[in-house]
Amino acid sequence: MSKREFKLTGWHVLGCLVLFFGAVIGVDTVFTVMAVRSHPGETSATAYEDGLAYNRTLEQHAAQAALGWTATAAAVEPGVVTVRVRDADGRPLTALKLTGTLRRPATDAGSHEVVFQRDGDGGYRGEAPKVKGAWDLTFVARDAHGHVFQAERRLLWP
Known part of the structure; x- marks a missing residue:
């Protein structure tokens, strides 16, 4: 029996090209579908409105910085938080409403x-259910003049 010699024809080239690009397009499609399903890219449903409100946020940050207030927060015992807010001169602010x-x-x-209540030490004491581990405390302090101070602190309970 004699062996036939292989000849590369146009059909062979077409078949190779179709297989190659079909594999590339198939893999790209699978990766694209997996990417969109795992993270669609939307971080906010109201992104445009959030962008418009950002100038107000910057104004609030500037007003808060102009106050010169500082705050500390501590996890003193399980489920108990203390917050101390001081003015620009370092004096405790004791007539605030904190949430x-x-x-x-x-x-x-x-x-x-x-909900925080004034303690006798010039600070504020708040209670939460018995918590353990790491928690982020976000609090807002308001005085009688309408000044607002917002802060966030990481607290750790054993």
Whole structure:
């Protein structure tokens, strides 16, 4: 039996091109679908409105910086938070209304609202359910003149 010699024809070249580009397009399609399903790219449903409101946010930050207030927060015992707010001269501000929220750093599940009461030490004490581990405290302090101070602190409970 004699062996036939292979000849490369136009059909062979066409078949190779179709297989090559078909494989590339198929793999690209699979990766694109996986990427869109895992993260669609939308971080806010109201991105345009958020952008318009950003100037107000910058104004609020500038007004807060002009106050010169500083704040510290501490996790003193399980479920108890203390906050101290001081004016630009370092004096404690004792006539504020403070509200806050404790949230887990990695998730919004299990957040707790915290209402603060003045303590006898020139600070504010708030209680939350018995919490353990790392929590982010976001609090807002308001005085009688309408000044607003917002801050966020990471707290750790054993």
